[in-house]
Amino acid sequence: MSDQDSTSASQTEGEFEEEMDGDMDGDMDGEREIDEKHRESPVPSLSSFSSSLAAVIRIKQKYRAMKLRRQEMVLGLGGSAALLGAPARTSPKIFTFDALTPSSIPTLSSSVPQKKKRRKRRRVMFPNRGGRRAPPKQEHSRAKYCLYLLLAIVFIQVYNAIENLDDHVLRYDLEGLEKTLRREVFGQQGAVEGLLSHLKDYLSTYVHNKPLVVSLHGPSGVGKSHLGRLLAGHFRSVVGDTLVMQYYVLHHCPLEAEAMHCARNLSTVITEMVERAEEEEKIPLFIFDEVEHMHNEILDELLELVAAKQSNEYLNAIYLFLSNLGHAHITKHMLHNSSSYSTAMSASGRHSNLVKELTPILRASLEKLHRLWTEADILPLGLLEKGHVMECFLDEMSREGFYPDHASIERLAGEIEYHASVGGHQYSLTGCKQVVAKVNLL
Structure with missing residues (x-):
């Protein structure tokens, strides 16, 4: 039963294709005749142009009718084939002036093969200790302790040296x-x-x-x-x-x-x-x-x-x-x-x-x-002034037990020889050398 249906469907489709080819051949022959007539006529007239335009319109209308009839037959054959389990035949691709529908445009995802997604590595999570992450424990070098010990020894040595000074x-x-x-x-x-x-x-x-x-x-x-x-x-x-x-x-x-x-x-x-x-x-x-x-x-x-x-x-x-x-x-x-x-x-x-x-x-x-x-x-040691000589008398009289009377000290200091007064300074010739002898005479 299925073999007969398939043979009949194929015959019908073959007859349809022959008819389409014949129509197309006839139309093409008509167009050729018109083209030959235009070529034979040396100067194209308005009547010839209108006749060619009418032929073009007629061809377009005839093409649309043929297209609709063909689509109806393909849908009818596709539905019967699906019911009978026969494989559906695809129609040949024909160029048309109609805009493509969005459903007929192949998507990029279906045409381009997708790359395999890499599996992301899981992040290492630290245990929750009071809401903070525990930082990684760093290992301290033992050489630091030796350096600290050396610095302490140097500090102690310098400190001891200063103390010794x-x-x-x-x-x-x-x-x-x-x-x-x-x-x-x-x-x-x-x-x-x-x-x-x-x-x-x-x-x-x-x-x-x-x-x-x-x-x-x-x-x-x-x-x-x-x-x-x-x-x-x-x-x-x-x-x-x-x-x-x-x-x-x-x-x-x-x-x-x-x-x-x-x-x-x-x-x-x-x-x-x-x-x-x-x-x-x-x-x-x-x-x-x-x-x-x-x-x-x-x-x-x-x-x-x-x-x-x-x-x-x-x-x-x-x-x-x-x-x-x-x-x-x-x-x-x-x-x-x-x-x-x-x-x-x-x-x-x-x-x-x-x-x-x-x-x-x-x-x-x-x-x-x-x-x-x-x-x-x-x-160098400089000369002594009269005031310095009076200080020498005061010290020597205190050592000998005499009362340091200012009048007596000034009188004794006046008995000493001095250089000529220069610039308000009066320098002694012998300094305090005669002070001891003067005090011993008291």
Whole structure:
């Protein structure tokens, strides 16, 4: 039954196609005839154009009727074939002027093969602890602890070094020495500050590359020997009597014939003292007064001792030289420049100017005498004014038990000889040298 239906459907479709082909052939023949007629006619007329237009319209109408009839037959055959189970035949694709319907346009999704979607990796979620994610635990390097330990060790070493420096300075009680010098020495506050500055810088450490050599110069009676006695007494109280030496040239070596013997003995004593000081880890003090009377042999021996040596015991020592060498330069400078010193200028300011202007002159003259002063720091002491002399009388009268009457002090100070008043300053010729003798006559 199905075979007969299919054969009949195929025959019907074949007859329809033959009819369509015949119609199409007839139409095409008609069009050819019309074209030949147009070609044969040399000049086209209005009647020929209207006839061709009518032929075109007729062909179009006939084509539409054929298309509708064909679509109806295809739908009828497709429905019967679906009912009978026969495979549906597709009609040939024919170009038309009709717009394509949206359903007839193939979609992009159906024509283009879709790519396989990649499976996304699941995010690692941290457990919920109080609404916060626990951060990953970082491993700390053990080298950091070693670095912290090294920094702590370095800090402790530096701190101990600073503490040791402070202890070393405190051992010599420089604050007490400063108070004593400011109280006992009159008119030389600038020189006292310079001397204390040298001592603080040198005593702040125990390791040195050269000994401290300071040379104090000034006219007679300005307080050089008194300053030496105060330093000797203070250092005896802090380092002991065995590490302090006061050497008076006119007392220890008055004769020039014994200069070589005195130089050898002095070298032996200094060597023993520096060795003892090295064992006790202290710094000795050597004070040489009246250096202007010292023989060349002793100066040569001292130059070898103060020069830089390889052994440490000779480098850790303080040498103080007291003399009136260069007093003429100091006196001349102060008398000529006293008018330039204002009353508002402090003692340290006047002394700084004195050191700045006099040091090159004094060094040049002293180096001509001996090479020892090339190794020394030079500090000049200025002249004393009448007010300073009155302070010396007040101090000496208090020591001797006399009532410090201002009238008596002024009378005694008036008996001292002075330089001519210059710039409102009245400088003493002998300083405070005659103060003790004047007080003893009371």
